[in-house]
Amino acid sequence: MPGQVAIREVSKNYGAFVALDDVSFDIEPGEFITLLGPSGSGKTTLLNVLAGFTRPNSGSVQLDGKEFLTLPPHRRDVGMVFQSYALFPHMTVMENVAYPLKLRKIGKSERERRATEALSTVQMDHLADRAIQSLSGGQRQRVALARAMVFEPRMMLMDEPLSALDKNLREHMQIELKRLHGMLGTTTVYVTHDQREALTMSDRIAVINNGKLMQLDTPSQLYDFPANRFVAEFMGESSFLPVKVSDGTARLFGNPIVTREPWSGDHDAWLLIRPEKLAWNAPQQGAANRIQGTTREVIYQGDSYLLDIALPEGHSVEVRCNPHTAGIEMPEPGETVSFWIKQSSTILVEDAGQ
Amino acid sequence: MLSEPVTRTQITRGQRLWLYIVVGLVMIFLVVPCLLVVPMSFSAGEYLEFPPKELSLRWYRAFLGSQEWLNALWVSVRVAVPTMIIATIVGTAAAWGLHRRTDIFATGVRGIFILPMLVPLILIAVGVFFVYAKVGLNGTIGGLILAHTMLALPFVLIAVGNGLASFDMALHEASRSLGATELRAFLSVTLPQIRISVMSGAVFAFVTSFDEVVVALFVSSGENETLTRRMFANIRDQVDPTVAAISSLLVGMVIVGMIVFLFVGRDETQEH
Amino acid sequence: MTDFAMSSSGSPGTLNAGILRRREVLERFSATALTFPGLILILLVLLVPVLWLFWLSAFDGAGDLSWANYERMGKSIYVRTFTTTFRIAIIVTVCCAFLGYPVAYLMSQSGRRLSLVILLSVLLPFWTSVLVRTYAWLVLLQRTGLINGWLQDLGLIDTPLALVHNELGTIIGMIHVMLPFMILPLYASMKAVDPSLMLAASNCGATPAQAFRQVFFPQTITGLSSGAGLIFVLCLGFFVTPVLLGGGRTYMWAMQIADNISLYGNWGAASALGVVLVVATALVLLAVQFVLRRAGGTK
Numbered sequence: 001m002p003g004q005v006a007i008r009e010v011s012k013n014y015g016a017f018v019a020l021d022d023v024s025f026d027i028e029p030g031e032f033i034t035l036l037g038p039s040g041s042g043k044t045t046l047l048n049v050l051a052g053f054t055r056p057n058s059g060s061v062q063l064d065g066k067e068f069l070t071l072p073p074h075r076r077d078v079g080m081v082f083q084s085y086a087l088f089p090h091m092t093v094m095e096n097v098a099y100p101l102k103l104r105k106i107g108k109s110e111r112e113r114r115a116t117e118a119l120s121t122v123q124m125d126h127l128a129d130r131a132i133q134s135l136s137g138g139q140r141q142r143v144a145l146a147r148a149m150v151f152e153p154r155m156m157l158m159d160e161p162l163s164a165l166d167k168n169l170r171e172h173m174q175i176e177l178k179r180l181h182g183m184l185g186t187t188t189v190y191v192t193h194d195q196r197e198a199l200t201m202s203d204r205i206a207v208i209n210n211g212k213l214m215q216l217d218t219p220s221q222l223y224d225f226p227a228n229r230f231v232a233e234f235m236g237e238s239s240f241l242p243v244k245v246s247d248g249t250a251r252l253f254g255n256p257i258v259t260r261e262p263w264s265g266d267h268d269a270w271l272l273i274r275p276e277k278l279a280w281n282a283p284q285q286g287a288a289n290r291i292q293g294t295t296r297e298v299i300y301q302g303d304s305y306l307l308d309i310a311l312p313e314g315h316s317v318e319v320r321c322n323p324h325t326a327g328i329e330m331p332e333p334g335e336t337v338s339f340w341i342k343q344s345s346t347i348l349v350e351d352a353g354q
Numbered sequence: 355m356l357s358e359p360v361t362r363t364q365i366t367r368g369q370r371l372w373l374y375i376v377v378g379l380v381m382i383f384l385v386v387p388c389l390l391v392v393p394m395s396f397s398a399g400e401y402l403e404f405p406p407k408e409l410s411l412r413w414y415r416a417f418l419g420s421q422e423w424l425n426a427l428w429v430s431v432r433v434a435v436p437t438m439i440i441a442t443i444v445g446t447a448a449a450w451g452l453h454r455r456t457d458i459f460a461t462g463v464r465g466i467f468i469l470p471m472l473v474p475l476i477l478i479a480v481g482v483f484f485v486y487a488k489v490g491l492n493g494t495i496g497g498l499i500l501a502h503t504m505l506a507l508p509f510v511l512i513a514v515g516n517g518l519a520s521f522d523m524a525l526h527e528a529s530r531s532l533g534a535t536e537l538r539a540f541l542s543v544t545l546p547q548i549r550i551s552v553m554s555g556a557v558f559a560f561v562t563s564f565d566e567v568v569v570a571l572f573v574s575s576g577e578n579e580t581l582t583r584r585m586f587a588n589i590r591d592q593v594d595p596t597v598a599a600i601s602s603l604l605v606g607m608v609i610v611g612m613i614v615f616l617f618v619g620r621d622e623t624q625e626h
Numbered sequence: 627m628t629d630f631a632m633s634s635s636g637s638p639g640t641l642n643a644g645i646l647r648r649r650e651v652l653e654r655f656s657a658t659a660l661t662f663p664g665l666i667l668i669l670l671v672l673l674v675p676v677l678w679l680f681w682l683s684a685f686d687g688a689g690d691l692s693w694a695n696y697e698r699m700g701k702s703i704y705v706r707t708f709t710t711t712f713r714i715a716i717i718v719t720v721c722c723a724f725l726g727y728p729v730a731y732l733m734s735q736s737g738r739r740l741s742l743v744i745l746l747s748v749l750l751p752f753w754t755s756v757l758v759r760t761y762a763w764l765v766l767l768q769r770t771g772l773i774n775g776w777l778q779d780l781g782l783i784d785t786p787l788a789l790v791h792n793e794l795g796t797i798i799g800m801i802h803v804m805l806p807f808m809i810l811p812l813y814a815s816m817k818a819v820d821p822s823l824m825l826a827a828s829n830c831g832a833t834p835a836q837a838f839r840q841v842f843f844p845q846t847i848t849g850l851s852s853g854a855g856l857i858f859v860l861c862l863g864f865f866v867t868p869v870l871l872g873g874g875r876t877y878m879w880a881m882q883i884a885d886n887i888s889l890y891g892n893w894g895a896a897s898a899l900g901v902v903l904v905v906a907t908a909l910v911l912l913a914v915q916f917v918l919r920r921a922g923g924t925k
Contacts, residue, residue: 009641053527055650058643070645073530074539086528090546099542100532147532157531377732380725381747384805387762388754390772394765402765444663451660463661470672474863474907476880477900480887481675484682504671507664565755567866568880572887585757589764589870598765601758608753612746 001029002064003154003187005050010059012045012211019045020056021211030185032178034198036234037208044159046208047191051080051157063154074103079148079186081158085140087132093119093143094128100151118150119143121180138169145177149184156188162197174200195235199223207231214352228352232272239317240270241291243348250348253312257289259346269348275319277345280326289341293317295331305330309337388605395598402595413599423584423596429574430564430581432495437502437563442556444503445510450540452511453518464511471508475568478505483572493575501569506559513558517551550618557611676904683897695898704882704899711879714793714868715861718800719854725801726808726853733809734816745813752806760870763799764790767871791873799867804860808853815849816842847921855914859907879903 005027012020019042027033035043048054050061052073061068068076087096097115106114119125122142127135135143141161148156161177162170178201181188192198198205199219207214207222207230215227226232229240243250243257246266250257257271279285293309296316304322311317319339323330331337395413397406417423448467452460470478482501483492491497525547529539545552570580581600588594686694698704733744751759766772767790774786789795819842827837865880872878879899886896 051527051531053530055646055653058641058646060641067642069642070649072535073527074533074535076531077533078531080528080531082524082528084522084524086522086524088525088529088543088546099529103533103538151533373728373732376728377744380729380805381744383725383802384751385747387759387766387802388750390766391758391762401770444667448661448664451657454657454660455654459658463658463665466668467661467664469668472859472907472911473672473676474859474880474900474903476863476865476883477676477679477903478672480883480896480900481679482671483887484893485671485675485678500667500671504667507668511664561753565757567757582755582757585761586866586870589757589761597761601755601761604755604758608750612749612753 001185003027003029003031004064005068005155005187005189006060006062007046008060008062010046010049010056010061012042012049012054012056018211020049020059023059023208023211023213025206025213025216027187027189030187032181032188032190032201032203034190034192034202034205035208036192036195036198036205038193038234041208042211043191043193043208045211047157047159047189050155050189051078052076077151077153078155078157079151079153081141081144081148081156081161083160083163085144085161085164087140087143087147089132091132092128093124093130093132093135096132096143097128097147097150100147104151115146115150118146121149121183122146122176137165138173141165141173145180149180149186153186156186158188158190160192161190163192163194170197177201199235207234209234209352224347226272226347226349229270229349230352232270232347232349237275237320239273239319240349241273241311241315241317243269243271245269245348252291253315255287257341257346258343259348260344261348263348267350269350271341272347272349273317273319273341274345274347275321277341278319278321278326279340279342280321280328282340285340289343289346290338291341292336292338295333295335295337297333298330307331307337388608391598392602392605395595395602397595400595402598413595416596417599417603420596423581423600425577426579426581426584429495429578433498433502433580434560434563436499437506438556438560440499441503441506441510441559441562442552445507445555445559446514446552448507449511449514449518450544453515467511468508470505479569479572482569486573492573493578495578498570498574498578498580499563501573502563502566503559505566505569506562509558509562510555513551513555514548517548521547553618554615557615676900679893679897679900681897682893683901685894695894696902698895699898699902707877707879707882710793710877711862714797714800714876714878715858717797718804718861719858721797721801722804722808722857723850723854726805726812727850730809730812730816730849733813734819748806748809751802752810756803756866759802760799760867763795763802763871767795767798790871791875793872793876795871795873796868796876796878799871800861800864803864803867804857807856807860811853811856812846812849815846819845844921848918851914851917851921855910855917859910862906862910863903 007026008024010020010023011018021042023042023046035046037043045054049056049059049069052071056069059069088099091099094112094115097118098111101111101114116125116128119128122145124139124142124146127139132140132143144161158177162173165173174197190198190201202219204216204218205222206216209230215222215231217225222231223235226235232238233240241252243252245251245263245268248262248264250259250263250269250271252271263269291311293311293316295307296310297308299306299308301320304320306318307321308318309316321328321330393406394402396409396411397403398408398410398412399406448463452464452467478501482497486492486497491500521544526539526544529543530536534542565582566580567582567586570583571586574580574583585597585600588597683695684691686692699708729744729748733741733748736744764771768774769786769788771789773789774783777783778786789798823841823845824837827841828834832840863880864878865884868876868878869881872881880903883896883899883903886892886899
C-alpha cells in the first residue's frame with residue numbers, strides 16, 4: 001500500500017524563532033496521525049512543510065521512498081483540508097470538487113462522474129449545483145473533504161478542519177471523518193490543539209512543543225506513559241506534585257511512595273495526579289501512597305465537585321471528585337481529607353528537556 | 355437613523371442641526387459646480403446663461419461638427435485605453451509580487467511605486483518633455499502612453515494591494531495543493547476573487563490618463579493634441595461654450611460610472 | 627533524490643539545505659521580478675527625467691558649473707512667487723480641514739443611506755476632471771457670471787465683485803479640487819474609531835464636548851494629517867487651476883517653472899525651481915510622517 005512517509009531532520013526557523021527543531025518520524029501507509037500541540041508549537045508549520053507552503057531550512061521528507069520536499073505544491077498530489085475550508089466562492093459545489101480533476105486534464109464527463117461520486121461519499125451530491133455562500137459550515141466542511149479526496153491523493157492533510165464547527169457537529173464530524181478514513185485508507189496527517197479530538201480519531205499522536213517532537217505514540221500509551229510533564233499536562237486533566245527520587249526511592253513530602261516502575265539515581269520529578277485514578281476511600285491501604293491535606297474550597301460543578309486541597313510544604317492541588325463513584329461524603333472547607341494513588345497508577349514524569 | 359442612540363455620537367440635537375447645516379452647505383459647494391455646466395450647455399445664446407433663455411443643442415453640434423475637437427477626443431481615447439490596459443497588467447503584477455514578499459525590500463519598492471503620486475506633476479511634465487526631446491517622443495501617442503502609464507501605476511498598485519490585503523491566501527494555497535501551477539492558481543482563483551479591485555484600478559488608470567492636463571500640455575501637440583490640452587487652451591484663451599458641452603458629457607460619464615459602480619458594488623456585497 | 631543521497635551523510639541540519647536554499651532564493655526572485663516592468667517604467671519616465679533636471683540646475687547659461695540658478699532665487703520676483711504659493715497652500719489646507727472635518731464626521735456617524743449620499747457628493751467632484759470643475763468655477767464667478775448676477779438681482783451689490791482672475795478665485799477653485807482629498811482619509815480614520823470608546827468616556831464622566839475633544843479627536847489626527855499633508859504638497863505644485871482662475875495675477879511656483887521653459891527656454895532656472903519644489907515637498911511629507919508616527923505611538 002502506498003503512502004509511507006519518512007520525515008527526517010526537518011528544521012525551520014524564522015530569524016531567531018525556531019518553528020521546527022530537527023523533527024524526524026515515520027508514518028505508516030494508511031495511518032491516521034495527529035499533530036497535537038498548543039498554538040505556536042510548530043504543528044501547523046510541519047503540516048505546511050508537508051503541503052509545500054512552507055520551505056524548511058533543511059531536512060528531508062520521503063513519500064514511498066522518493067524525495068518529496070523539493071517538489072512544488074502542485075506536483076505533490078496531497079489533498080489538503082483547510083481550517084477556513086478555502087472553497088472557491090466563485091465556483092459552485094460541483095465546480096469546486098471537479099477543479100482538481102480539471103487541472104489533471106480529465107474529460108468533462110469523467111470529471112463529473114468522479115466529482116459526483118466524491119460528493120455522494122460525503123452525502124453532498126444533492127447540493128452539487130449550489131453556490132458555496134448558501135452552504136452551512138458543516139456542509140462546507142464536507143465539500144472541502146470531497147474536493148481534497150476526489151483526485152485520490154497519496155496523502156491527506158487536515159489543518160484543524162473542525163475548529164469552526166459547534167461542539168455537537170464537531171463530534172459528529174469526528175466520527176464521520178474516522179469512517180471516511182477507514183473507507184479510503186489514505187495516509188492522513190491531522191492537526192489539532194484539542195487533545196480529546198486527537199484521542200478520538202488518531203492511530204498515533206505526535207505531541208509537539210516549541211518546534212520539537214515530544215512523543216509519538218498511540219493514544220493510550222500517551223495517556224498512560226507520558227514521556228514528560230508537558231505531554232502529561234496536555235493529555236487530559238492533571239495536577240502535579242513534586243517528587244524527589246534518591247537511591248531508587250521516590251519521596252513525596254518526605255514520605256516514600258511505591259511507584260509503578262523502579263526509579264534509580266537522584267533527581268527531581270513530578271507525580272502526576274489524574275482525578276479518575278485516585279482512590280478516595282481505601283483506609284485498608286494505610287499510609288502507603290496516601291496524600292493528606294486540608295480542604296480549602298469545595299466547588300459544585302454539576303456532575304462533580306472541584307476540591308481545592310492545601311498540602312504540606314505550601315503546595316496545593318485541585319482535584320475533581322464525584323461523591324457517588326468515590327463513595328465518600330464531600331468534605332467541608334477546613335476538613336482534613338485523604339486520598340490514595342494505586343501503585344499501578346503512579347506516573348512519575350520529568351520536565352521536558354530543552 | 356432615529357434608532358441610533360444619541361450617546362453613540364455624543365452630539366445633542368442642537369449641535370446636530372448646526373452640523374447638518376454646515377455639511378449641507380459644503381455638499382452644495384462640492385456638487386453644484388459639477389452639475390451646473392449641464393443645463394448651461396443647452397443654452398442657445400452666444401454666451402452661457404443660467405437658466406438658459408432658450409434650449410438648444412447648438413454647442414453639442416459645434417463639438418460634434420468640429421474635426422479638431424473630435425480628433426482631440428480620439429487622441430485621448432487612443433492614449434487612455436492602452437494606458438489602462440498596460441497600467442492594470444503591470445500594476446497588478448507588481449502588487450502580487452509585493453504581496454508575496456514582505457520584507458524591507460518590498461517596503462522600498464512600494465515606496466518607489468508611490469513616487470509618481472508624490473513628485474510634483476509640473477516637474478514630471480518638464481522632465482519628460484526634456485528627455486522626450488532627446489529621443490523624439492514628444493508629440494507622439496506612444497510617448498504619452500508611457501508617461502500616463504507611469505502616472506497611473508500607484509493607483510493600480512494601491513487598489514489591487516487593498517484587494518489582496520483582504521484576500522484569503524488559503525484559497526491560493528488550496529488551488530496550488532489541488533494541482534495548479536502558480537500562474538494557473540493566480541488566474542483561476544486569485545484574480546477572480548480580486549476582480550473588483552483590479553477593475554477599480556483600471557478605472558483609476560483610465561481616468562488618470564483621460565483627465566491628465568499638465569504632462570499632455572508639454573508632451574502632446576499638433577495632430578496628437580489631447581482633449582484636455584485643447585480644452586485647457588480654449589478655457590485660457592476664450593470662453594467658448596463648446597467646452598460646456600464637452601464638460602457636460604464628461605460629468606455625465608462620471609455619473610453613469612458612479613451608478614454602475616454602485617450596482618456592481620452592491621452585487622459584490624450580496625455575494626459575500 | 628541525488629541531493630538526499632549526497633547530503634544525508636552530512637551533520638544534522640544540513641540535509642537538503644543547499645537545494646532548499648536555492649529554491650527559496652529562486653522563489654523570492656520570481657516574486658521580485660513581477661515588479662520589474664513597473665520599476666523600469668518609473669526609472670525611465672520618472673527618475674531619469676527628474677534627476678536630469680537636477681543635474682541641469684547646477685549649470686548656468688554659459689554651461690559652467692555654478693550656483694547661479696539658485697542665487698537667482700533671492701530676487702524679489704521669485705520671493706514673491708514663493709510667498710504667494712505658500713500662502714495659498716496654507717489657506718487652502720486650513721480651509722479644507724475646517725470644511726472637511728464636519729462632513730467626514732457626519733458621514734462616519736450617520737446611518738447607511740445618509741452617509742452614502744454624502745459620500746456620493748464627495749465622489750462626484752473627486753471623479754470629475756479638474757478642467758471641467760475649474761471651467762465651471764470660471765463661469766460661476768466671472769463678472770457677468772451667476773453669482774454676481776444673483777447678488778445684483780437681490781440688490782446686495784451695485785457693481786459686480788471681482789471674484790475670479792485673482793487670488794480669491796484661485797483659492798475657491800483649489801479648495802473645491804482639494805476638499806475630497808481631506809474628507810476621504812478623515813472618513814477612513816473616523817470609521818476606525820471604536821464607538822464604544824465614546825460610551826466609555828461618557829461613563830467615566832466626560833461631557834459630550836470633552837469626550838469628543840479628548841477621545842474622538844486624537845484618534846482622527848492620522849487622517850487629518852495625511853489629508854493635510856497631501857493637500858499641501860499638491861498645492862505647492864498645482865498648475866491648472868491657478869493658471870485658469872488666477873488671470874495671470876496670481877503667480878504660483880508651477881507657473882514659474884512652466885514659463886521659464888515655454889517663454890524663456892531657461893532650463894537651468896526651471897530645474898532649480900523644480901529642485902526646491904521637490905525639497906519642500908519632501909520636507910512636508912517627512913513632517914507628516916513624523917506626526918503620523920507620533921500619533922501612532924500614543925495609541
